[in-house]
Amino acid sequence: MRLRAFQDEIDTWIGQFEAGYWPPLVNLARLTEEVGELARELNHQHGAKTRKADEDEGSVEEELGDILFTVAAIANSLGIDLEDVARANLDKVIRRDTSRWKKKSGGVTTSE
Amino acid sequence: MRLRAFQDEIDTWIGQFEAGYWPPLVNLARLTEEVGELARELNHQHGAKTRKADEDEGSVEEELGDILFTVAAIANSLGIDLEDVARANLDKVIRRDTSRWKKKSGGVTTSE
Amino acid sequence: MRLRAFQDEIDTWIGQFEAGYWPPLVNLARLTEEVGELARELNHQHGAKTRKADEDEGSVEEELGDILFTVAAIANSLGIDLEDVARANLDKVIRRDTSRWKKKSGGVTTSE
Amino acid sequence: MRLRAFQDEIDTWIGQFEAGYWPPLVNLARLTEEVGELARELNHQHGAKTRKADEDEGSVEEELGDILFTVAAIANSLGIDLEDVARANLDKVIRRDTSRWKKKSGGVTTSE
Numbered sequence: 454m455r456l457r458a459f460q461d462e463i464d465t466w467i468g469q470f471e472a473g474y475w476p477p478l479v480n481l482a483r484l485t486e487e488v489g490e491l492a493r494e495l496n497h498q499h500g501a502k503t504r505k506a507d508e509d510e511g512s513v514e515e516e517l518g519d520i521l522f523t524v525a526a527i528a529n530s531l532g533i534d535l536e537d538v539a540r541a542n543l544d545k546v547i548r549r550d551t552s553r554w555k556k557k558s559g560g561v562t563t564s565e
Numbered sequence: 566m567r568l569r570a571f572q573d574e575i576d577t578w579i580g581q582f583e584a585g586y587w588p589p590l591v592n593l594a595r596l597t598e599e600v601g602e603l604a605r606e607l608n609h610q611h612g613a614k615t616r617k618a619d620e621d622e623g624s625v626e627e628e629l630g631d632i633l634f635t636v637a638a639i640a641n642s643l644g645i646d647l648e649d650v651a652r653a654n655l656d657k658v659i660r661r662d663t664s665r666w667k668k669k670s671g672g673v674t675t676s677e
Numbered sequence: 678m679r680l681r682a683f684q685d686e687i688d689t690w691i692g693q694f695e696a697g698y699w700p701p702l703v704n705l706a707r708l709t710e711e712v713g714e715l716a717r718e719l720n721h722q723h724g725a726k727t728r729k730a731d732e733d734e735g736s737v738e739e740e741l742g743d744i745l746f747t748v749a750a751i752a753n754s755l756g757i758d759l760e761d762v763a764r765a766n767l768d769k770v771i772r773r774d775t776s777r778w779k780k781k782s783g784g785v786t787t788s789e
Numbered sequence: 790m791r792l793r794a795f796q797d798e799i800d801t802w803i804g805q806f807e808a809g810y811w812p813p814l815v816n817l818a819r820l821t822e823e824v825g826e827l828a829r830e831l832n833h834q835h836g837a838k839t840r841k842a843d844e845d846e847g848s849v850e851e852e853l854g855d856i857l858f859t860v861a862a863i864a865n866s867l868g869i870d871l872e873d874v875a876r877a878n879l880d881k882v883i884r885r886d887t888s889r890w891k892k893k894s895g896g897v898t899t900s901e
Binding site (some may be wrong): 454455456457459462463466469470471476477478481482483485488491492495496498499500504512513514515517518519520521522524527528531535536537540541542543544545547556557 | 566567568569571574575578580581583587588589590593596597600603604607608610611612625626627629630631632633634636639640645647648649650651652653654656657658659668669
């Protein structure tokens, strides 16, 4: 699935409703909530926190999906194209950070 | 850009380095940091918080990109396909939440 | 209640158990989770997000308490005294930020 | 320092300014930002993330202080007493969670 298609489906869905997109700080609060739910799942599976008996079994996949949805809603509401964002991020990371980490020996040749 | 291609480019890049993917709670801490930076930007632009003189001008686009990168790194490290995640999320949202909001009058016809 | 007493009660309680304090990134993940729960409550009460039928009624007070607990656990595990932290914070805020905001006219006289 | 005194000092300080307390979602965005800064510090010191050359040395103490300040500002703006919150939290944790963890053998006697 293209990032653009994901944004478009959300835009069509939200476009059905009178309320439209939430204001940025409301969407941000939801993103904070969703990242908190991911934190709970990752801590249960990879950390030390035990699950309470009344807590539902969740899934990392579902929480990642909720985060992607909220990121796309923020982007849509502000007129931001996530494909541009993703490309700019790859450019930045590959350019900026290549020298920060030790490469495998005998290793990969890059142009940086 | 497809979500799969975004994940693959990150996987190729991280594959160059001995350290490989960070453990889940390290990636989560980075996600928390990146969401915090988005919060700062959104608060500057849409909230009440003024910028200190020594704070760099940032951009919502860049912070969204850092969040997408971290989400993709978490997914890669756990063997999760974000295209599956995105499709499952759209299914869930459209099915679950359609009745929660007031639709536009005269409005859109959907199959739900 | 003094911050020191709050930390001490938590230390006594955790001291009962073999596991002791969680590592810093586990406690951080819990803090992220608790801030997410506060976000949900504040969004319900002051934002635009409606509550799903199956979501429990929560309280801002309870979520603030969970955040304080986690902050105290992090501080305890790292040997940090939150009373020192609080005093240093007041010094910083009052010294650093006094000129950033418009004071009330006819207003308050301070020593800064 | 008592939690009440900490809240009072912040209230006096904010009371000087026309703007007064921020709305809840603005304060929440700031809390998200401050927790992100704590995440950066803890990841540098206890995780795998290296520091970029242009990143300032920070401190866990300072970030914990910023979090306490923001929690107190949220509480003040909503008329919440953090001493009540702290006491209720200790009651909840000690009552609720005592049976979740393995106690030290030969161990501590409690009234639960």
